[in-house]
Amino acid sequence: MSKVVTRFAPSPTGLMHVGGLRTALYNYLFAKSQKGKFNLRIDDTDRSRYLETAEDDILNNFKLFGLKHDNHLFRQSENxxxxxxxxxxxxxxxxxxxxxxxxxxxxxxxxxxxxxxxxxxxxxxxxxxxxxxxxxxxxxxxxxxxxxxxxxxxxxxxxxxxxxxxxxxxxxxxxxxxxKSDGFPTYHLANVIDDYKMGVTHVLRGEEWLSSTPKHILLYEYFGWRPPIFAHLPLLLNPDKSKLSKRVGDVAVTNYLERGYVPDALLNFVLLLGWNPGTDQEIFSLKEMIKIFDISKIHKAGAVFDLAKLDWMNGQYLRSMPFKKFKDLTEEIINQKYPSHKLDHNQVEAVLKLEQDRIEKLAEVGDDVGFFFTDDLVYKKSLLNWKKNKPSQTKEYLTELLNFIKALPAAKFKADKLEMAIKEFISNHSFGTGDVLWPMRVALTGLDKSPGPFEVAAILGRKKTLYRIEKAINMLWPTPR
Structure with a gap:
């Protein structure tokens, strides 16, 4: 059997579509899984729609996703x-x-x-x-x-x-x-000639090209050449089963990256759009993809682009990422969102460690933890009350907590030690856990959903923690009769 040769041949008329990324990936994986050759060709014969920035986008994405082509870059306009x-x-x-x-x-x-x-x-x-x-x-x-x-x-x-x-x-x-009348070829002629001259053995492309294939086979016959083997990939669909189109929504690869999806997660996600390994495994490195890719497991039916699944998968990648890499990707985002914050380096690092376990997209970093970066918390004082507790009761619990925290030695102001000490304090006073921890969380964050109050207090430090609890107590006084 001759060596497998595939190619990805995008037209630089706009930003690279996620469908194009999938086509490039499948061609790459099939060639590499067969120890073959993967080529990149720029099909730039449509000069009326050609965009130089689009070609740059293609090349940047190839580098970003680790899809290395084996040939010298070829442009049809040069031929x-x-x-x-x-x-x-x-x-x-x-x-x-x-x-x-x-x-x-x-x-x-x-x-x-x-x-x-x-x-x-x-x-x-x-x-x-x-x-x-x-x-x-x-x-x-x-x-x-x-x-x-x-x-x-x-x-x-x-x-x-x-x-x-x-x-x-x-x-x-x-x-x-x-x-065409300007002397430039259409896709059909240039594609056949170039595939033949590049020695392409297998053409993996989108289903939309299926109806053009008989024309291409005829051209191979007319030239006396042997046609390659064809494989037409299933359409990408919206959740309503309509076609995922370049003209509908933000489907450019760049748009997903800007929204905080990391390249490895996006590549892993498009792998599973129309292909299944036949196992329960869903997370794959590029090396693993090459090892397990089997073209016979590509589906005929259209593949639904499930954004919720992409969010989940991106979250998995963020959580498994080395913290240093996560920090490098997100620290500048924090500084841009909160340019006037006064947290020191260690505090920012602690916030990012919390965020790594919570967010699903890089762009979300800092969105739900703005309370770390400002002292001007705005919330309704009624939020401080746990279930049916009255403001006077909440004030009593917070006052006792405030005095307890004031007496804690500095060595206790770490999340695990705070948790142990405050839970012991609650037990000794026969308070309900929610009676104390709920208003503590709200006092420190202004929110009903946030990281745990012990982690938050440890990052804020003793001074800010006491200040915020005291401020909450003052909000509850005087209480209405």
């Missing part, structure tokens, strides 16, 4: 002469022809076909032109395109690695434009 040569070769062999039809005529033709409820296929007006007339119009530099000739009344069949045996009737296939 125009070759495409033109092959297009003219097809014309000479009667497998393609010059078309001089104006855009107005083509639009009118398709409109009339729609009214007659016919498929919008080119009517081959120019295919019927005498050779002399064609040569004359070419000599006069008349604008034209080159169309491939689709044979009539044939069936094109191929075996798709994911979908099995697939067939198309040629009478339903349009005479595809291969070379």
């Amino acid at each position: 125009i002469d070759t495409y033109q040569k092959f297009a003219l070769e097809l014309v000479e062999n009667n497998k393609a022809y010059h078309c001089f039809c104006s855009t107005e005529r083509l639009a009118k033709m398709r409109d009339e076909q729609r009214q007659r409820k016919q498929a919008p296929l080119y009517d081959r007006l120019c295919y019927k032109l005498p050779k002399e007339e064609v040569n004359k119009r070419l000599s006069q530099k008349e604008s034209n395109v080159i169309r491939m000739y689709i044979p009539e009344a044939e069936t094109i069949e191929f075996n798709d690695l994911i979908r099995g045996q697939v067939s198309f009737r040629t009478k339903e296939i349009d005479d595809q434009v291969l070379l």
